[in-house]
Amino acid sequence: MTGYLIRRILWMIPTLFVVIFITFVIMHATPGGPWDVSPDSRTSDPRVQEALNRAYGLDKPLFFNPEAAQKAQAAGKNPLEVAQAYFDGQFGNYFANLAKGDLGPSYRFRGRRVQDVIAEAPSGKPFYQSRFGTTVFLGVLAMLIALVIGFPLGLIAGLKQNTLVDNGSLLIATIGYGIPSFVLGIFFIFVFAVWLKWINVLEFDYWERWQAWALPALTLAIPTGAYIARLTRSSVIEVMRQDYIRTAHAKGLPERLVIFRHIVRNSMIPVVTFIGPALAGLVTGSFIIESQFSVNGIGRLFVESINRRDYTMILALTIIYAVLVAFANLAVDIVYGFLDPRIKVGGGKA
Amino acid sequence: MAQATTTVTINPLLQQNIKTRKPASLWRDAWRRLFRNRGSVVGLIIVGFFFFVAIFAPVLAPHNPQEMFPGKSYEGPVWETGNSQFILGTDSIGRDVLSRVIYGARTSLAVGFIPLGVILLIGMTIGMVAGYFGGRTDNLLMRLTDIVYAFPDILFFIIMITALRDTWIGQLLNGMVLLFVALALVTWVTVARLMRGQVLAVKERDYVEAARSIGSSNGRIMLRHILPNSLAPIIVAAAFIVPASILAEAILGYLGIGIRPTTDPNAWFPTSWGTLLLDGRVALQSQVWLLIAPAVCIATIMLAFTFIGDGLRDALDPMMKGRM
Numbered sequence: 001m002t003g004y005l006i007r008r009i010l011w012m013i014p015t016l017f018v019v020i021f022i023t024f025v026i027m028h029a030t031p032g033g034p035w036d037v038s039p040d041s042r043t044s045d046p047r048v049q050e051a052l053n054r055a056y057g058l059d060k061p062l063f064f065n066p067e068a069a070q071k072a073q074a075a076g077k078n079p080l081e082v083a084q085a086y087f088d089g090q091f092g093n094y095f096a097n098l099a100k101g102d103l104g105p106s107y108r109f110r111g112r113r114v115q116d117v118i119a120e121a122p123s124g125k126p127f128y129q130s131r132f133g134t135t136v137f138l139g140v141l142a143m144l145i146a147l148v149i150g151f152p153l154g155l156i157a158g159l160k161q162n163t164l165v166d167n168g169s170l171l172i173a174t175i176g177y178g179i180p181s182f183v184l185g186i187f188f189i190f191v192f193a194v195w196l197k198w199i200n201v202l203e204f205d206y207w208e209r210w211q212a213w214a215l216p217a218l219t220l221a222i223p224t225g226a227y228i229a230r231l232t233r234s235s236v237i238e239v240m241r242q243d244y245i246r247t248a249h250a251k252g253l254p255e256r257l258v259i260f261r262h263i264v265r266n267s268m269i270p271v272v273t274f275i276g277p278a279l280a281g282l283v284t285g286s287f288i289i290e291s292q293f294s295v296n297g298i299g300r301l302f303v304e305s306i307n308r309r310d311y312t313m314i315l316a317l318t319i320i321y322a323v324l325v326a327f328a329n330l331a332v333d334i335v336y337g338f339l340d341p342r343i344k345v346g347g348g349k350a
Numbered sequence: 351m352a353q354a355t356t357t358v359t360i361n362p363l364l365q366q367n368i369k370t371r372k373p374a375s376l377w378r379d380a381w382r383r384l385f386r387n388r389g390s391v392v393g394l395i396i397v398g399f400f401f402f403v404a405i406f407a408p409v410l411a412p413h414n415p416q417e418m419f420p421g422k423s424y425e426g427p428v429w430e431t432g433n434s435q436f437i438l439g440t441d442s443i444g445r446d447v448l449s450r451v452i453y454g455a456r457t458s459l460a461v462g463f464i465p466l467g468v469i470l471l472i473g474m475t476i477g478m479v480a481g482y483f484g485g486r487t488d489n490l491l492m493r494l495t496d497i498v499y500a501f502p503d504i505l506f507f508i509i510m511i512t513a514l515r516d517t518w519i520g521q522l523l524n525g526m527v528l529l530f531v532a533l534a535l536v537t538w539v540t541v542a543r544l545m546r547g548q549v550l551a552v553k554e555r556d557y558v559e560a561a562r563s564i565g566s567s568n569g570r571i572m573l574r575h576i577l578p579n580s581l582a583p584i585i586v587a588a589a590f591i592v593p594a595s596i597l598a599e600a601i602l603g604y605l606g607i608g609i610r611p612t613t614d615p616n617a618w619f620p621t622s623w624g625t626l627l628l629d630g631r632v633a634l635q636s637q638v639w640l641l642i643a644p645a646v647c648i649a650t651i652m653l654a655f656t657f658i659g660d661g662l663r664d665a666l667d668p669m670m671k672g673r674m
Contacts, residue, residue, distance in 0.1 A: 011496065018497045026513045174389070178656035179649045180597050182604065186627065186645045194638060284502045288601060302505075303605060306512050314509060322500045329499070 005334065012326050019322045020098070020315070024091055027311045028062060056105060063089045094315075103316040108308045114316045118298055129207050132320075135290065135297030139283035141217040143275065146225035146282075151271060153225075154232025155264065161237055169229065176226030182288040185219045189292065206295055216293040220286055224278050228271055235267040242266075273335050280328030284321045380582075383665035390661020396654035400647075404456040411449035412437065416615045419444040424636045438639045441629055450621050451643045457609060457622035458651065460526065461599040462592040465533040470588060473538040477545025478572055478580075482553060491542060498539040507532045507598055511607050524610040526619055529602070533595050544587055548580035555579075582666040589662050593655035600624035600648050604631070623648050 061067075069086035077085070097104055103114035121129040128137065150173075157169035192198045192215065206212050239245065240263060248258045287299025294300070298317055305313040384390055403410060412435075419436075422444040428437050438447040480491040498506075510532045514520045520528045552558065553576060561571050602608040603624020612620060623644035630641025 015493075015496045015500050019500050022497075022501075023509060026509050029513050029517075174656055174660065175653060178653040180600070180652055182601060183645050183649045183652075186631075186641060187649075189634070190638065190642060190645075194634060281502075284505070288604065291605075302508075306508060306605070306607065309512075314512075318501070318505055318509060321502050321505055325502055326500050 005330075008330055008333065012330070016319070016322060016326065020095070020319055021091070023315050023318045024094065027315055028090070056107070060093070061089045063087075063091050065089050065092075098319075103319075104312040106310055106313055108305070108310040108313070114312050117301070117313070118316065118320070125207070131296060131298045131301055134206065134295060135283055135286060135299055138213070138217060138220065138286055138290070138295060138297060139279055141213060142220035142224065142282050142286075143279050145217055145221035146228055146278070147271075147275075148225075149221065150225035150228030151232050151268075154229035155236055155267070157229065158233040158236025158240070158267070159259065159263070161240075166233075170233065173226040173229040173233070176222045177230060179223070181219050181223050181285075182292065184222055185216075185289055185292045188215055188219055216286075216289050216295050219293070220282055220289050224282060228274065228278075231270055231274060232267060235270045236263060239263050239266045273332050276328045276331035276335065277325075280324045283324060380665040384661050387661040387664060389657035390665075393654040393657035393661065396650060397658065400455050400459060400651055400654075403452055404459045407452050407456055411446075411452045413446040413449045414615050415445060415449045415453045415620045416613060416617070417445065419446075424633065426637070427639050438643055439637055441637060441640050442633055447626075447637070447640050447643060450626055451623070451647060453620050454623040454626055454644060454647065457526070457619045458596045458599060458648075460619065461529060461533070461622075462596040465530045465537070465595060466588060466591055468530070468534045469537045469541055469591060470584070472534070473541025474545050474577075474584065476538070477542035478549055478576070480542065481546035481549030482568070482572055482576065488546070491546065495539050495543050498536060501536070503536050503594075504598060504601060506536050507602060508605070508607065510535070511602060515607060515610075521610070524612050524617065524619055526609055529599060529609065533598060537591055537595070540591070541584065541587060544583055545580060548583060549576055552576050552579045586659060586663045586666060589655060589659035593652050593659075596648070596651060596655075600627065604628050 064086055065088040066086060068088050069082050072082045072085040094104060101115070103118075106112050106114050106117050109117050117131070119130050119132045121127050121133070127133065153169050153173065157166045157173075160166050245258065245262055248262050253261075284299075286295075286297065287302050289295070290297045290299035291303045298320070301313065302317045304310075305317065419440060422436070422440050423442050425431060425433065425436050425440040425444075427439045428434050431439075436446050436448070438451070441447055441450070476487075476491060480488040511520070511525075511528060514528055515525065519531070522528070558571060558575050561575050566574075599608060600623055603622045604627045606628055608624045608628075609619060609622050611625070614620075626644040627641060627648075630637070630639075630644065633640050
């Protein structure tokens with residue numbers, strides 16, 4: 001198990017490296033540069049652009065810098081420095097900074113580093129009110145709502161299999177699971193903002209009006225909650241067929257105890273393993289909900305960065321998302337190994 | 351399979367009848383189970399309806415989706431204005447909403463089904479080869495899978511389309527080609543992985559061993575023995591890939607990086623539901639139907655595919671029935 005874990009974690013490094021590489025290449029294949037005021041035209045002065053490029057290191061070659069290496073060699077530098085000069089391209093510099101935890105300058109939030117925009121709270125606010133904190137909070141809130149809705153619904157449906165209650169819950173769960181959350185968001189906005197006029201979807205600080213979280217969190221939670229309900233239901237049905245449940249009934253255990261001590265506990269296994277990737281999915285998948293409801297998190301930042309071509313920001317957010325997903329997948333494997341000893345994660349090629 | 355036990359005591363008169371009846375194959379059984387499932391029948395009808403609308407869009411649409419009616423922007427729907435010229439009203443530059451929604455069905459179905467063929471072909475071939483021969487191909491595939499899985503799909507689409515939108519490939523068919531390519535690039539891996547797992551399980555079966563012992567070639571074993579026996583989960587996966595592609599297009603459109611706007615009145619794919627959602631979001635206060643109509647369409651088609659997918663899973667894998 002330990003060896004397997006170490007191998008998995010070590011594999012994440014080249015994987016993430018390739019992810020960064022691909023994103024980097026794609027972002028730089030884009031016609032038009034980060035200084036275009038409008039995405040369709042170059043409107044800034046070429047001299048200004050040149051100066052900006054030099055300031056941000058964008059005048060250097062993308063990957064390798066043989067010119068600098070030759071210069072270094074001619075200057076009689078030692079081989080290490082020559083090699084360093086050879087990799088003095090945009091990618092090399094980005095990567096070297098990344099290793100130091102520096103995600104580079106934001107091209108749009110002038111004068112700020114990407115990591116500050118992402119992780120620093122507005123001045124005078126506690127640290128968790130940063131964009132990243134906002135997104136994580138929204139994700140966790142949605143996860144809790146999804147569990148609170150989904151698990152009991154699935155449990156009741158499973159316990160009363162093939163009854164009206166079951167069919168009704170299954171239908172609700174399938175509908176909730178089938179309709180994408182951003183379409184749900186549209187319906188919610190229509191109902192609450194246009195029709196009932198309860199809310200106005202305008203700029204305001206979510207941290208100052210706690211009721212405001214309800215709508216985006218619910219929108220985000222419904223598909224996940226519905227999926228959890230379906231997962232729980234099938235798991236409950238499976239567990240109820242097991243011998244130990246029959247034994248528990250046979251020895252005269254009260255129904256309530258059978259349900260809570262045996263059925264609930266055992267049917268939770270697949271749900272618990274689902275929490276990791278679900279949370280990652282909620283955090284990475286909330287960008288459209290965040291823009292819909294004007295939640296000031298990293299998802300909305302991502303959407304805005306696309307429109308503003310803030311390459312370093314897009315690159316950084318993609319990396320953050322990829323890391324989250326990678327850890328979520330890892331967490332599933334670990335949790336699975338703990339919860340169900342019959343599953344051997346170490347054996348064979350996974 | 352379940353029907354095979356009825357032939358124990360047989361009325362000689364009936365015997366002929368039974369002999370001429372085709373044996374119930376796995377696929378036949380699956381079809382029957384699929385059509386007995388109420389949810390999937392409803393789903394199939396809905397998807398069939400959207401196909402009909404998409405194919406006959408020029409006949410069904412009351413106006414050309416690109417035709418602008420000057421001075422008629424943000425007309426309300428017929429039950430508000432009484433003007434039956436625009437049943438769902440008009441958009442910001444006076445184009446008929448209903449016609450645009452009808453043409454949007456084309457885009458969505460094209461995005462759902464056209465890349466699917468490529469995805470299945472590439473994914474199944476590579477999954478088959480990797481699973482059957484193992485070794486280096488297999489290793490390479492698994493590493494590639496790790497990388498693609500590390501990207502959240504939709505983010506990969508977004509960065510790819512943002513980057514390549516203005517290049518020549520992004521211009522083909524108002525950007526539809528780029529969308530197809532992006533979808534195929536990400537999704538084939540899922541199919542390949544699934545196929546590989548299936549092949550690994552199936553290739554150890556006795557009938558494969560038997561085929562090999564009578565000297566069947568690798569190609570024959572793969573095509574005649576392994577392929578048909580690994581298809582079921584791929585079909586189920588396909589039923590989930592189609593709505594995922596439709597959803598991806600809708601999200602991209604909603605973010606403003608979907609298919610490119612065009613003014614060509616004869617364009618095949620003049621608009622998409624995702625793009626309409628964006629138009630509707632902007633016009634939220636003035637023309638609600640521009641938002642609601644495509645949203646309802648997307649929700650309906652997504653639901654229909656969910657029902658079909660569930661039905662297919664139950665039909666093709668009776669052991670899984672009632673689960674998930």
